[in-house]
């Protein structure tokens with residue numbers, strides 16, 4: 041199949057491209073390289089540099105040959121930033137995405153796997169979170185992703201565009217070749233590893249007064265190659281006529297302090313953590329029930345242990361001290 045991967049130069053998208061190529065698909069990546077890296081697009085994939093919201097760029101990509109399915113990763117995805125500039129998030133995650141859907145409609149592509157997020161739930165009513173639980177986002181990032189999920193429902197109704205919406209919990213870890221490199225870095229695990237490697241003096245712990253056993257936020261970390269694998273399964277499921285929404289997490293929550301402790305264990309380094317105030321927009325606990333993905337997609341996370349997730353991230357960090365170096 042020929043798959044269009046938006047955001048395929050980014051962290052999760054690039055690993056999905058790696059998996060797609062490995063099993064013999066043809067891949068065209070559309071990425072504006074604002075956060076992604078040219079070097080993260082493996083040889084074998086075509087790279088079109090452009091915006092998801094640019095209809096001409098989309099028409100050029102669709103015009104070079106039939107696109108059998110789309111994987112839509114391109115997004116703004118920082119909770120903290122979204123609280124400060126909500127418009128940016130609704131524009132890129134919702135409005136630009138609509139251009140993509142309109143292009144799919146115009147060019148006759150009817151299958152899409154969408155990168156959604158645990159942030160659509162907001163403060164959970166019960167843990168672990170199920171797909172049937174209410175969605176009440178605590179931040180514009182989650183709200184913009186939920187908005188696009190909602191658009192997908194109506195594009196299905198009007199034009200027959202079928203989708204699988206994958207709600208990731210906290211993506212982390214690295215494949216052998218590809219890892220996490222953001223500028224500026226805001227994510228917990230890479231920041232902690234920068235402290236371990238001496239690139240940064242300390243990591244801030246955002247909030248120690250949450251209603252959790254140690255007062256810090258609890259998240260469900262899921263390995264990036266397991267996420268990529270779920271996309272491959274979702275593609276197959278769309279082919280089999282399935283559609284729907286699926287949580288992707290390991291069902292196990294770790295507090296910020298526990299992740300710091302884990303990184304000390306895995307790296308053998310001391311890691312200085314500083315307690316600071318809460319980051320606005322952060323729910324206290326996000327832990328998934330992924331039973332539906334396991335049951336219906338046949339998803340089997342292979343690197344579910346937090347030590348393994350942090351170990352692969354550390355391995356990549358040590359091998360790529362300057363990230364992708366661009």
Ligand code: UDP
Pocket residue numbers: 119210226227228229231243244245246247257258259296319322
């Ligand atoms: N976090 C933190 N210090 C940091 C970055 C993140 O304490 O420097 C916390 C954050 O409040 C959240 C968790 O770590 O509870 C994971 O945050 P991250 O930004 O990695 O992912 P998100 O949950 O926002 O997708």
